[in-house]
Every structure is written in C-alpha cells, then in structure tokens.
Amino acid sequence: MVRVGIIGVGKMGLSHLALFNAHRSVEVTGICEPQSFVASAVQSQTGIETYKSYEKLIDKAPLDAVVIATPSATHFDAAMYAIESGLHVFVEKPLSLSAAQSWQMSQAAVQAGVANQVGYHNRFIGTFAEVRRLVRSGAIGEVYHIDGRAFGQVVTKPKSAMTWRSKKSEGGGCLHDYASHVVDLMNWIVGPPQQVLGARLTNIHSVDVEDAVYALFGYAAGFSGQLETNWSDESQRKMSTSVTVYGTHGKVYADRQECQLFLKPGHRFEGYESGWTIKYITELQQPVSFYLRGEEYSAQVDSFVAAAQAGETAPLNSFNSAYETDWTIDLIIKACAKTSRE
Numbered sequence: 001m002v003r004v005g006i007i008g009v010g011k012m013g014l015s016h017l018a019l020f021n022a023h024r025s026v027e028v029t030g031i032c033e034p035q036s037f038v039a040s041a042v043q044s045q046t047g048i049e050t051y052k053s054y055e056k057l058i059d060k061a062p063l064d065a066v067v068i069a070t071p072s073a074t075h076f077d078a079a080m081y082a083i084e085s086g087l088h089v090f091v092e093k094p095l096s097l098s099a100a101q102s103w104q105m106s107q108a109a110v111q112a113g114v115a116n117q118v119g120y121h122n123r124f125i126g127t128f129a130e131v132r133r134l135v136r137s138g139a140i141g142e143v144y145h146i147d148g149r150a151f152g153q154v155v156t157k158p159k160s161a162m163t164w165r166s167k168k169s170e171g172g173g174c175l176h177d178y179a180s181h182v183v184d185l186m187n188w189i190v191g192p193p194q195q196v197l198g199a200r201l202t203n204i205h206s207v208d209v210e211d212a213v214y215a216l217f218g219y220a221a222g223f224s225g226q227l228e229t230n231w232s233d234e235s236q237r238k239m240s241t242s243v244t245v246y247g248t249h250g251k252v253y254a255d256r257q258e259c260q261l262f263l264k265p266g267h268r269f270e271g272y273e274s275g276w277t278i279k280y281i282t283e284l285q286q287p288v289s290f291y292l293r294g295e296e297y298s299a300q301v302d303s304f305v306a307a308a309q310a311g312e313t314a315p316l317n318s319f320n321s322a323y324e325t326d327w328t329i330d331l332i333i334k335a336c337a338k339t340s341r342e
Helices: 011-022 037-044 054-060 072-084 099-112 124-134 172-190 297-312 319-341
Strands: 002-007 024-034 064-068 089-090 116-118 143-151 195-202 210-216 224-230 240-247 250-254 258-263 275-280
Touching: 002 011, 002 054, 011 024, 011 037, 011 064, 024 037, 024 297, 037 319, 054 064, 054 072, 064 072, 072 089, 072 099, 072 172, 089 297, 099 116, 099 319, 116 143, 116 297, 124 172, 124 250, 124 258, 143 172, 172 195, 172 210, 172 224, 172 240, 172 319, 195 319, 210 250, 210 319
Parallel strands: 002 024, 002 064, 064 089, 089 116, 143 224
Antiparallel strands: 143 240, 195 210, 210 224, 240 250, 250 258, 258 275
C-alpha cells in the first residue's frame, strides 16, 4: 500500500481525496487543511487525521507520498519540503508560477529519487494520445502547423471579492490555470516551441488577471503553432479543449470525445484509409481499474501510484515535462510584454 497525504481539500483536493481513497493500492493517512470548519467536516466524514500545515502532516503522519492541491503560488514550498523528506509528490497544475522554480523542483525530485507527477490529465485521454501517436508515427507527413484551443465559462462577470484564482501572484490567471492545459498538450504532441512570435493576454471581466490568451509559436523544425484560450466564453457549457495538427499528408483533430483523421488521396496509415476516419473515445480510451469523474483522472492516479511503487522519477507527466510547459508560459509572458511595448 502507498500511504498518501492530501495537502489542500478545496475543489481539486476533494476530488483527489476521493480518487486516491478509492484506489486499491492506496491508503490516505492524513489531510492538511488550514480552515478548521473544512478540516473538521472532512475528518468527521472520513475519519482521516487532519493537520493545519503541510509541515505537520509530513512530519507526523505515516506517509509515502503527498498530493498538493493548494493555490499555485504555494506549490514550490510544499513540494520542496516533501521532496526533502523523501516523499513521492503529485502536484496539481501548474507546477509553479515560475519556470525557474519548476526546474528546481524537477531536479530536486530526480536527485531524491522520488516519483513526481503533475495533474495534466489530457495526457491520459485516449483521443489526444492517438493524435500524438499518429503525428509521431508520420501518419500525416511533415507537420507544418499545430492549433490548440480551450474555451469555457469560468469567469462570466466582474467579481467584487477576489479569490486566489483572480490574483496574478497566487493563481496566475487564465494563462497558468487554463491555457497551461493546452500548452502542455501541444508540447506533448510536437515538443515545446523554440520561440513565441507574438502574444496577447486579454482582460474581459477580471482586473488583476487575464481572461483570454492568444499566442503564435515558432518551432525549431520550421513549423508554426497557435494557442487560443478563453475562460470567459459563455457559449461553452464546460471546458472544451481541442487540438489540430496539419501535415503534408493530411491533418488530425481531436477533442475529449473523438479523433478525426483526414488523409490525402493515395495516403493510408494502418487501419486509416484516405479521406476522413473518425474514432471515438470509446474505441481509444484504455480501461481503468476504477472510475470516478472520468477515466483520465483514474488513469493519472494509477500512473502516479505505479511510479511511487517502482520509484520511477520520469512518469508520463513528470515535473520535467511540466517545467517545459512553464518555460513556454514564460515565453508567452515575455512576448506579450514585448508586444505591449511595441
């Protein structure tokens, strides 16, 4: 059994508590939650011991691993403390609000020999995994453009009271909290861009953070990329993420539900014929041992638990891959500042 502590039981923390507690190879042995009314409610319902600080949780509870689901600006200190204590660490995205900090965390985890993973769950969705496989297998020929998008209605009106998500120094805004999912997905499929040619961070309802992100990428292989995300899009019922990759032999598109491949006449790949072929998530998603919220969430927990059991320091969505995402985000911020000056 892997003994796990949950740091932070807000929205995502409660989700992780349910997911890890359901895993047959996990025992949740402690919870860190500074708000007394939340901590007492969780303890009364689960019987799991609660602590007011992550230091006390790590120092006193019997642990092999921790899950960090606190505001983004707090990830670095909590993760480093856990790593220095020899614990495996799962961190909700983004890894941090600084590429320099993310690199430091990545190196520390590898040096300590602990499993390390970040909650970029799109990597565990079968349709997106199929896009990556098709692109990297050369099914669409040479890539010349990639397009990543995400829309949803997170912030739909001005708010009088600010939360950590609406503060740039704590949550990072749409760029870190929303666009990071798409950046990570694009990086996973074709690798990080060499440069960000231009970017715009747009305020719609928020004051201290952006609500929409637009960026143009340039890649070392000579192709281009475009990022478009907006968490104030009321036309979407919930977060909708998609990616399209264009190649010399065709193109491939995917969202959460399906993967669509178009191959030009005369081109075939494995079971894909020329023209359009659509495969649905039900055909592509790998089975999981338990289901809560979505297969991808169960799959990423399975991945982390297996890495912790094996002492694997480079699982599918490691700190190092999350560092590449944060490095790309830093490029977007710099490009936006340059665009603003011009």
